[in-house]
Amino acid sequence: MRASRALGLVPILVLLLAWQWAASAGLYAAVLLPPPLAVAQVFLDEPAQLAYHMMASLTRVAIGVGWAFVIAVPLGLLIGRYHWLDMLTDWSIQMFRSFPPISLIPLALLFFGIGDKPAVVLIFISAFWPLIINTIFGVRSVERTLLRVAKSSRAGEWLIFTDIMLPASLPAIFTGLRLAIGAGWLTVVTAEMIAVRSGLGYMILNAQMTFRSDLIIAGILVIGVVGLAADQGVRALRGYLCRWQEGLTASPE
Amino acid sequence: MSAAETLDLGVTRGGDARFLQCATLSKTFDTRTGIVEALRKIELDVPLGEFVCFLGASGCGKSTLLSIIGGLETPSAGQVLLNGKAIVKPSPDLSFVFQDHGLFPWMTVEQNCAFSLKASGMGRAARLAKAREYLALVGLQGFGTRFPHELSGGMKQRVGIARALTTDPKLLLMDEPFGALDAQTRANLQQELLRIWSGRQATVLFVTHSIDEALILADRIVVFHPRPGRIRADVRVALPRPRDIHAPEFGAMARELEALLQTPT
Numbered sequence: 104m105r106a107s108r109a110l111g112l113v114p115i116l117v118l119l120l121a122w123q124w125a126a127s128a129g130l131y132a133a134v135l136l137p138p139p140l141a142v143a144q145v146f147l148d149e150p151a152q153l154a155y156h157m158m159a160s161l162t163r164v165a166i167g168v169g170w171a172f173v174i175a176v177p178l179g180l181l182i183g184r185y186h187w188l189d190m191l192t193d194w195s196i197q198m199f200r201s202f203p204p205i206s207l208i209p210l211a212l213l214f215f216g217i218g219d220k221p222a223v224v225l226i227f228i229s230a231f232w233p234l235i236i237n238t239i240f241g242v243r244s245v246e247r248t249l250l251r252v253a254k255s256s257r258a259g260e261w262l263i264f265t266d267i268m269l270p271a272s273l274p275a276i277f278t279g280l281r282l283a284i285g286a287g288w289l290t291v292v293t294a295e296m297i298a299v300r301s302g303l304g305y306m307i308l309n310a311q312m313t314f315r316s317d318l319i320i321a322g323i324l325v326i327g328v329v330g331l332a333a334d335q336g337v338r339a340l341r342g343y344l345c346r347w348q349e350g351l352t353a354s355p356e
Numbered sequence: 357m358s359a360a361e362t363l364d365l366g367v368t369r370g371g372d373a374r375f376l377q378c379a380t381l382s383k384t385f386d387t388r389t390g391i392v393e394a395l396r397k398i399e400l401d402v403p404l405g406e407f408v409c410f411l412g413a414s415g416c417g418k419s420t421l422l423s424i425i426g427g428l429e430t431p432s433a434g435q436v437l438l439n440g441k442a443i444v445k446p447s448p449d450l451s452f453v454f455q456d457h458g459l460f461p462w463m464t465v466e467q468n469c470a471f472s473l474k475a476s477g478m479g480r481a482a483r484l485a486k487a488r489e490y491l492a493l494v495g496l497q498g499f500g501t502r503f504p505h506e507l508s509g510g511m512k513q514r515v516g517i518a519r520a521l522t523t524d525p526k527l528l529l530m531d532e533p534f535g536a537l538d539a540q541t542r543a544n545l546q547q548e549l550l551r552i553w554s555g556r557q558a559t560v561l562f563v564t565h566s567i568d569e570a571l572i573l574a575d576r577i578v579v580f581h582p583r584p585g586r587i588r589a590d591v592r593v594a595l596p597r598p599r600d601i602h603a604p605e606f607g608a609m610a611r612e613l614e615a616l617l618q619t620p621t
């Protein structure tokens with residue numbers, strides 16, 4: 104039997120119920136951790152504020168990940184195709200990708216000051232590595248026979264990139280994109296707590312100053328839901344663009 | 357080629373003997389475990405229009421020879437001449453069919469079939485029209501918009517053959533194209549291939565390790581021996597087509613080839 108997708112909601116619902124019950128039963132100080140209904144009230148009372156900060160964060164992630172995508176994917180295709188480029192860049196990629204983006208915040212602030220720029224740059228950096236690494240991996244997985252077909256058909260390099268390398272690595276590129284969006288989303292919240300005056304990270308930190316733990320939790324919920332929605336969106340896009348893969352890859356029972 | 361013996365049993369199917377020439381062709385690979393002599397001093401002339409099978413156990417250099425003739429690999433010594441001109445890179449006059457069909461999984465059957473034409477710079481409408489024409493030739497009309505994973509092994513290989521034919525090659529290089537197919541599908545495709553070949557003026561070099569397959573298809577069978585890869589014998593098959601596996605002449609030749617494959621040189 105095929106388990107329904109809705110099964111994924113069960114743990115979340117159970118958690119909400121237990122939480123509401125614990126708060127009403129007075130098991131802990133509800134001021135510190137308001138129950139679900141109190142948090143729901145925030146969504147009813149202050150939707151504009153939540154939407155404003157959400158859009159600010161989303162815009163930054165879209166710009167940062169977008170730039171990372173248009174630079175990392177072509178670069179990854181080239182590195183995957185040309186051995187000398189791989190030799191040239193491999194160690195650098197392995198080294199730079201180990202830097203936690205958070206540790207770069209002080210530098211980003213020094214360079215760009217307070218504002219959108221340091222946040223977007225940090226998102227770019229954290230999205231860049233998963234994208235380039237997965238693209239390179241994707242190119243490597245191109246079947247040898249297919250390259251022989253291309254060569255014997257006397258296909259030019261451009262055609263090899265557009266018609267073979269790119270589509271062949273598309274599944275891996277999508278894996279990279281999912282990781283990139285996840286990393287970018289984590290980074291934006293952190294960066295906003297320090298470097299900007301808008302966005303969900305800023306909103307949450309500000310709520311702490313004003314002792315609004317209900318707003319903190321509402322913000323965290325938005326972060327979680329947007330993260331999930333973005334991931335589902337990318338998966339759906341991948342399912343459509345890589346439908347030729349059906350039947351080629353194993354899927355879990 | 358002193359060790360090779362020629363059993364000339366009949367007529368040659370027309371054409372200029374100088375169509376394809378391999379002259380003292382050798383190929384060695386430098387591997388981690390040492391030097392592998394994949395081919396040693398191959399001498400081979402094939403006229404236009406001939407159907408030649410390369411027969412031999414695996415590892416005797418058949419694929420390597422095909423790759424060199426196809427311009428995908430360079431020989432360590434010697435050269436290949438096509439119409440008197442040395443082959444140094446893939447020629448527009450030849451096409452490959454690979455054992456694992458080499459279809460692009462992300463392209464539809466039609467797009468796959470049109471790929472060689474696209475690579476040659478033909479416009480979209482023209483190449484798709486031509487692709488459909490060749491898909492019909494191999495019995496796949498109506499399957500153009502499917503993806504390869506929706507086809508059976510035999511159908512995939514039909515697409516591979518159709519794609520190879522779209523550029524109207526004078527030389528068709530087939531590396532164990534039916535090796536992965538079941539017996540029935542294989543028999544069907546062998547007959548289809550003969551039908552298609554007899555309708556055009558093209559040379560086929562067909563690699564197989566099945567004696568029966570070679571005897572069903574070939575005008576001429578080149579028998580290879582391994583370590584180093586070299587030609588053991590060059591046998592003409594003068595049996596009339598369609599060939600009957602159960603005919604005594606067929607059986608006699610099969611035994612002869614079997615002996616050639618096994619005797620040490």
Ligand SMILES: Nc1ncnc2c1ncn2[C@@H]1O[C@H](COP(=O)(O)OP(=O)(O)O)[C@@H](O)[C@H]1O
Nearest residue numbers: 385387392394413414415416417418419420421
């Ligand atoms: N790219 C390569 N690198 C190293 N050795 C190779 C390579 N290609 C083929 N060989 C070796 O050359 C010999 C002939 O191989 P191949 O031409 O594939 O034989 P066949 O097609 O008759 O089975 C084998 O010993 C094989 O291991």
Ligand SMILES: [Mg+2]
Nearest residue numbers: 418419420531
């Ligand atoms: Mg082989």
